Amino acid sequence: MNIGLVVYSHTGNTFRVAEKIKVKLEERGHTANLEQIQISGDKPAQPGKFELTGIPAIEAYDALILGAPVQAFSLNPVMKAYLAQLPRMEGKKVALFVTKQLPALWLGGTGSIKIMKQECESRGAKVIGSDIVVWAPSKRDQTTTACVNNMQSYFTGS
Numbered sequence: 001m002n003i004g005l006v007v008y009s010h011t012g013n014t015f016r017v018a019e020k021i022k023v024k025l026e027e028r029g030h031t032a033n034l035e036q037i038q039i040s041g042d043k044p045a046q047p048g049k050f051e052l053t054g055i056p057a058i059e060a061y062d063a064l065i066l067g068a069p070v071q072a073f074s075l076n077p078v079m080k081a082y083l084a085q086l087p088r089m090e091g092k093k094v095a096l097f098v099t100k101q102l103p104a105l106w107l108g109g110t111g112s113i114k115i116m117k118q119e120c121e122s123r124g125a126k127v128i129g130s131d132i133v134v135w136a137p138s139k140r141d142q143t144t145t146a147c148v149n150n151m152q153s154y155f156t157g158s
């Protein structure tokens with residue numbers, strides 16, 4: 001399967017998880033292309049105070065993995081803006097992940113996944129799985145490994 005891994009990463013954490021997902025998917029025989037959403041403006045991005053300057057196109061991919069950080073107890077505004085401009089995604093399989101610092105998943109994690117899921121499903125995509133990576137040192141390795149393994153199982157079924 002030709003999978004597009006599209007992420008926004010402010011400090012690099014989400015990107016690092018995506019790199020591991022890419023390696024795992026390629027080990028399982030998929031093509032996985034990692035692309036980053038780029039912006040202009042001050043960082044961390046604030047709603048309405050940045051512009052998308054790098055907008056990965058999704059049409060060529062059979063399936064997508066979208067990843068972004070949690071910011072201020074919600075989905076990072078850059079991923080919100082990216083999702084808002086996406087075209088129809090009829091039948092496309094999509095998996096989602098977010099990274100966050102705080103161990104409590106409901107402090108922005110589950111809400112961010114919900115926003116991403118709604119945006120994708122409203123465009124006709126089929127959301128097949130989601131994960132939350134907690135960057136606090138006590139949870140980082142465990143939740144990263146779980147996310148990487150889950151992402152490959154969503155697309156490979158094992």
Ligand SMILES: Cc1cc2nc3c(=O)[nH]c(=O)nc-3n(C[C@H](O)[C@H](O)[C@H](O)COP(=O)(O)O)c2cc1C
Pocket residue numbers: 008009010011012013014015044068069070071072073074099100101102103107108135
């Ligand atoms: C401005 C800002 C706000 C943040 N707000 C939250 C938050 O509400 N909840 C949380 O768990 N982590 C929060 N974080 C931590 C990031 O979500 C976390 O470090 C994430 O892994 C960063 O991903 P990145 O390196 O890909 O940008 C925040 C970080 C920044 C810079």
